[in-house]
Amino acid sequence: MRVIILGSAAGGGVPQWNCRCPNCLDARHDARGRMQSSVAVSADGESWVLLNASPDLRMQCAAHHELWPRGPRGSPIASVVLTDGEIDHTLGLLLLRESATRLPVYAPDGVTALLGDEWPLYRVLSAYAGVEPTIMLAAFPKGADALIDERAESEISAVIDLISRVRNIRAEMNIKPGDRIQLMIAAKTDLQTVFQASLDQIARLTRAAQVSIDGNVEMPKASARAVLAGGAEVAVPLEGLIDFEQERARLWREQEKLQQEAAKLEAQLGNSDFVARAPAEKVAELRARIVDIAQRTTALDQMLEALA
Ligand SMILES: [Zn+2]
DSSP states (O other): OEEEEEEOBOTTOBSOTTOOSHHHHHHHHTTOOBOBOEEEEESSSSSEEEESOOTTHHHHHHHOGGGSOSBTTBOSEEEEEOSOOOHHHHGGGGGGTTOSSOEEEEEOHHHHHIIIIISOHHHHHHTTSTTSOSEEEEEOOOOOGGGOOHHHHHHHHHHHHHHHHHHHHHHHTTOOTTOOEEEEEEOOHHHHHHHHHTHHHHHHHHTEEEEEEESSOOOOSSEEEEEOGGGOEEEEEOTTTSOHHHHHHHHHHHHHHHHHHHHHHHHHHHOHHHHHHSOHHHHHHHHHHHHHHHHHHHHHHHHHHHTO
C-alpha cells in the first residue's frame, strides 16, 4: 500500500490567515507553511482514495504527480472517505466539482446527514453537474478485521510512544525547538530492531542529531529519562542544552505553587461543612486535582534529580 501525507496541519493550516504566533511568523518568512491534514492511499499506486477533502486539496493534488490527471478529466482519485463533517475535512469536496463522473464519497451516517441538510453541499454541487451532483454520498466502508496486523500495530505504537515521550521531555525541559539533541535508547533485541527500522523518523520527529540504540546503556547522570512500554528506556543528555541553574529554579517555583494549591484543596476537603454542602462533582473534581498534583510533583522530582 502507498500512503501520501498531503497535509499535516490542523484546520486553517500554517500559517493561519490571522495568526501572528512565532510558528506562523516563521512559516510566512521562510515560505515554509504546512497544508491542512489529508492523506491519499492507494493499493496499486494507480487508483487513489483521499482520506478527507481539505480546503488545500487543489494544491495538494498539484504537489504530487501520483494524483495528476491521466487524461482529459481523468483523475486517479477514485473516491473520498470522510472521517467527519468538519469544514477542514469537507471543504475540498467543492473543489472536486469538475469531476466528469460522479465521485463516490463514503461517510458515516451522521456526516452524510450533515452534508445533505445542515450544510447543503449536495445541493450546492448539483448546479455544477447539470442533472446530478458531482459527488455521490455513500455509506462509510466497513473495516476488515482480518487485515489488522497486530504485530505491525504494536511495533508502530512502540515507535510512537518513544517519539512522544522524547518530545515531552523536550517540552518539559524547555529545550529550544531548534536545538538538536542526543538520544540514548536501551531496549531488548526485538525492540532494538523495531527502533532501528524507524531510525530516520525517530531522529527527524525528535530533532535528534544522534541516536544510539543498545541493549544496555550507561545513562549519563544529567539526563532526562523515560521508561517506555515494553521495558525500553530512553535518555536525553542535557549537558549544554539548558541552563541547569535556571531550570532548577523554574521547576522549584512550579513545585512550590503546586504545594500551595494542594494545601488549599486539602483544607477545603477537610472542612466537613464544605464537603456536605458542595455538589458531589465539585468534591470529586478537587480530589482528582490533588491526585494530578501528586503525579506532577513526582515528575518534577525526577526532573530535578536529573538536573542535580
Ligand atoms: Zn500561529
